[in-house]
Amino acid sequence: MNRDTFALLTPVLLLGLLLSLAGCGGPSVFLDRSFDFNYVERVAVIPFDNLSPSQTAGRQATLMFITELLATETFNVIEPGETARILAEVNPRSPGSLDRDQIRTLGQKLNAQALVFGTVSESSNLRNGGSTVPTVTMDLRMVETESGETIWAATHTEGRPGVLTSLFGVSGKSTSETMRSCVNEMLSTLIQ
Amino acid sequence: MTGKPITLGILFLALLGAALPAAGSSREPYARVVVLPWKNLGSQAEARDELMPEFVAELGRAGFEAVGMDSVRASLRRHRVRETGALSQRDAWLLSRDLGTPWILVGALDIYQDEPVEAGLSARLMNSTTGDLLWADAFYATGLDHAGLLGLGEVSDPRDLARDLLGKLVRSLQRTWLEHPERIYDEIGSQALRPGLILVPFGNSSATSQGHWIVQNVLLGLLVGQGYRVIEPGMATQALRDYARFPQGEIDLAALDSLAARFDADYCLTGHLTEYRVDPDPSGADVPVVDLETRLLEAATGRIIWAGHAEHSGADFIKIFQVGMIRSPGRLLQETFARLLPTLPAPLGGKN
Numbered sequence: 001m002n003r004d005t006f007a008l009l010t011p012v013l014l015l016g017l018l019l020s021l022a023g024c025g026g027p028s029v030f031l032d033r034s035f036d037f038n039y040v041e042r043v044a045v046i047p048f049d050n051l052s053p054s055q056t057a058g059r060q061a062t063l064m065f066i067t068e069l070l071a072t073e074t075f076n077v078i079e080p081g082e083t084a085r086i087l088a089e090v091n092p093r094s095p096g097s098l099d100r101d102q103i104r105t106l107g108q109k110l111n112a113q114a115l116v117f118g119t120v121s122e123s124s125n126l127r128n129g130g131s132t133v134p135t136v137t138m139d140l141r142m143v144e145t146e147s148g149e150t151i152w153a154a155t156h157t158e159g160r161p162g163v164l165t166s167l168f169g170v171s172g173k174s175t176s177e178t179m180r181s182c183v184n185e186m187l188s189t190l191i192q
Numbered sequence: 193m194t195g196k197p198i199t200l201g202i203l204f205l206a207l208l209g210a211a212l213p214a215a216g217s218s219r220e221p222y223a224r225v226v227v228l229p230w231k232n233l234g235s236q237a238e239a240r241d242e243l244m245p246e247f248v249a250e251l252g253r254a255g256f257e258a259v260g261m262d263s264v265r266a267s268l269r270r271h272r273v274r275e276t277g278a279l280s281q282r283d284a285w286l287l288s289r290d291l292g293t294p295w296i297l298v299g300a301l302d303i304y305q306d307e308p309v310e311a312g313l314s315a316r317l318m319n320s321t322t323g324d325l326l327w328a329d330a331f332y333a334t335g336l337d338h339a340g341l342l343g344l345g346e347v348s349d350p351r352d353l354a355r356d357l358l359g360k361l362v363r364s365l366q367r368t369w370l371e372h373p374e375r376i377y378d379e380i381g382s383q384a385l386r387p388g389l390i391l392v393p394f395g396n397s398s399a400t401s402q403g404h405w406i407v408q409n410v411l412l413g414l415l416v417g418q419g420y421r422v423i424e425p426g427m428a429t430q431a432l433r434d435y436a437r438f439p440q441g442e443i444d445l446a447a448l449d450s451l452a453a454r455f456d457a458d459y460c461l462t463g464h465l466t467e468y469r470v471d472p473d474p475s476g477a478d479v480p481v482v483d484l485e486t487r488l489l490e491a492a493t494g495r496i497i498w499a500g501h502a503e504h505s506g507a508d509f510i511k512i513f514q515v516g517m518i519r520s521p522g523r524l525l526q527e528t529f530a531r532l533l534p535t536l537p538a539p540l541g542g543k544n
Contacts, residue, residue, distance in 0.1 A: 056397035056466070063395075063441075063464050063485045070487070070499040079489055079496055081442030176466060176483045176503055 027156035029189040035144065035151045040113040043075040043142075044083045044106065048118035049096040054175075057123035061138060061179055065118065068183050072191045078110050086110050100148035107145025114151070115143050122157070123175065134175035135159040136182045142190070152190050158182035221257035222369055223376075224293040225317070226264055231277025233402045234304030239354070243301065243313075247358045251297075254366040259291045267291055277405075278426025284320035294320045298426070299361075302330065302406050303522055304350055308478055309335030311353040312522040314409035315361050316416070316424070323427040323455060324388075326375045327368040328412035331357040332522030386421040390428045390451055390491075392462035394484075395441025400521075403468035404440070407484070410525045411461070414533055423455045431455070445494040452491035460489045468521055473507065477514075480506045480521035482528050488536060498536055502528045 045066050050058030062080070070077050086109045092098045096117050098106065103115060122137035141153040159178040173181070227248055232240045248258045267290040268276065273283045277300055288294050296318045303312035314330035333353050339346035347353050369376070391411060396404035408425055415422050431454055432439060437447045441464040448460055463486030473479045487499040506518035509527065518524045 059395070059397055059464070060466050063466075064501070067485045067487070067499045067501045070496060077496055079442065079445065079448075079487075079494060081439055081444045081447075082494065084442060085444035085446070174467075174481075174483075174503070180501075180503075 025157070025160075027154045027186050027189055030150070030153040031189065032149070032151040037151075040142075040144075041076060042078060042110070042112045043069065043114045043116060044078040044086075044110045044112040045069070045080065045116045046083065046087065046095045046098070046118075047080075048120055048138075049094070050120045050123075052120050052123035054120075054123045057120045057136075057179070060176070061118060061120045061123075061136075061183065064180055065116070065140070065183050065187075068180070068187055069116075072187065074191050075114075078112055083110060103143060103145055103148045113145055115145060117141050117143065123179065125175065126159075133159055134173060134178040136175070136179045138179075138182050138186065140186050154186040154189050156182055156186050158185060221252075222255045222366075223295050224257045224259055224291075225251065226287055226291050226293060226296045227251070227258045227261070228264065228268075228276040228279070228296060228298050231275075231298075231300040231405075232304075233300055233302050233405055236304050239304045239350070240301045242351070243354050243358060246355060247299070247362070250358055250362045251365075254362045256365070256369075258297075259293065263291060275426070278429060279318065279320075279424060280430035281323060281427045282430075284318065284323070284424070284427065288320040295326070296320050298424075300405070300409055301354075302402075302409055303332060303520075304354065306350060308519075309347055309350050309353065310520055311350045311357055312406070312520065313354060313357045313361055314406075314413065315365070316409075316412055317365060318424045323424045324375075325412060325416050325422045325424060326372075327365050328409075328416040328422070329361055329364040330406075330409045330413045330522065330526065331360045332520040332526070333357060334519040336519050386419055387459060388423065388455060388457040389415060389420040389459045389461060390423050390455060390457045391415070391425050392432075392443050392460055393425070393429065393440050394462060394486075395464040396468075398465050398468035398483075400468040403465045406468070406522055407463075407465050407525060410522065410529055414526070414529050415461070418533065420459075423457060428455065443489070448489060448491060448494055457491050460491055461486065462489075463487060467503070468525070470521060471505075477517075478519060480518065480524045482521065482524050484528070486532065500532045500535060502532045504528045 045062060048058045048062045066077050066080060069075060086106060087095060090102050090106055092102055096119065106115060118138060118140045120138055122135060124135055125132040126135045135157065136159055137157040139155045141150050143149065144151050158181045159173065230240050230244060251258050267287050271283060271286045277298065279296065279298060284296055287296060297315060298318060299315035302314050303310050312330065312332035316328035317326045319326055335347040335353065391408060394404040394407045412422060428451060431451055432447055435447050435450055441462055443460060443462060451457060463484055465484045467481050467483035470478045470480050483503040485501050487496050489495065490497045504524060506524050509516045509518050518527060
């Protein structure tokens with residue numbers, strides 16, 4: 001490769017690298033390193049809030065998270081129907097806005113050491129040139145039921161257009177796959 | 193507390209005596225069966241009315257005697273049974289008593305459409321005394337399933353597809369009847385050997401409003417085929433209503449406890465259907481897509497002991513060119529579950 005060819009290719013390669021980096025980026029994470037996660041045996045997943053235009057995104061994300069959390073074989077997850085029943089007894093203003101007393105009550109009634117809250121902020125198909133890219137943004141947090149303290153929190157966007165999408169209009173993933181990738185990316189920051 | 197099971201047992205044996213042929217009478221039918229009017233999940237009501245007599249005739253050729261449809265309709269009217277796609281314990285009991293046989297065959301026309309040509313049928317045979325399913329199966333097909341070059345082999349009339357499917361359904365029933373006599377005489381003692389399972393209706397956020405029904409019908413076939421003692425879903429649903437519960441895709445533990453005690457069930461399976469649709473591929477062909485979550489609860493503890501997720505497109509099954517492509521969403525659901533269910537923890541995943 002002569003010097004002229006290299007000079008010509010360098011900006012193209014750099015552009016490609018920048019575009020690919022634009023589609024990447026891991027979750028932003030808080031992890032309470034002083035907390036002993038071995039103490040958490042049973043976890044209840046509170047139905048996720050949904051701020052996205054997709055009506056079903058909250059429910060879908062909640063169930064996906066439960067399946068993926070179970071698949072890690074790290075915690076026992078309480079059956080969502082049982083969580084819903086006890087949650088109805090506690091009667092919060094909204095499932096995602098429990099106060100400290102309600103968190104403690106829920107923990108005692110469900111015999112759960114931690115609750116997981118979540119929000120689907122975005123679940124949509126973004127247009128990118130000639131193609132659409134499913135994009136999902138989620139916020140998750142795990143709260144210890146005794147103290148009401150957050151012991152893990154993460155936020156992540158999955159599905160930003162990458163280099164393949166930008167250059168060739170190739171998207172590849174469905175919304176559901178994108179959401180699952182988002183959940184798994186975030187879970188990987190909790191369970192190594 | 194043991195009075196009810198004994199009474200049920202005596203009634204079952206009395207009905208069984210009336211419903212099964214005498215030994216040695218080879219020309220006698222295997223059993224008298226109450227065939228309920230099918231639930232119609234398709235859009236064409238007249239298709240069901242056309243196909244049902246053919247199904248009954250096919251049953252007769254396979255060695256089963258269907259109770260006359262006029263008697264069945266009269267009994268349904270007498271007891272004000274309107275929902276024939278799922279029977280409550282009470283309704284099943286009353287029909288059995290009226291019509292003199294414990295065997296009730298519940299069926300559904302799951303899919304029936306002209307464009308694209310597609311049909312799907314499901315059915316199950318219930319022991320009305322115990323609420324257990326002796327047999328369940330479902331078949332789905334599209335007009336393009338066997339199409340070759342230049343459109344050879346393409347079926348253009350859904351009636352032809354449906355006729356083929358109802359033949360398959362009846363042969364499946366006949367095979368199970370002959371190969372699993374222990375299920376016929378379950379009440380007498382072998383019941384405890386098979387894990388009892390309750391199927392709680394799936395949640396459905398897919399664009400297909402009937403999708404969860406098709407999930408149920410597909411799952412019943414696979415689970416009964418795997419050797420589970422599956423409780424008739426209509427009975428489980430009615431029992432849940434009695435506890436003022438209308439679960440879709442989840443169940444609380446108090447309801448699970450009550451159900452398990454009432455039906456002597458060991459497990460409960462439920463889940464959620466996220467996607468059930470048909471997308472056009474780049475060549476313009478229809479490709480079905482399904483996406484679902486499911487989990488199994490242990491009735492004794494209420495613990496989730498297994499959970500699975502599956503997402504498939506019909507194109508995932510292509511072996512070469514378009515060969516192997518699954519075009520029917522119903523059949524894609526079957527393939528999806530057929531791959532997922534063997535991952536159930538041992539001994540649940542094993543076949544009987």
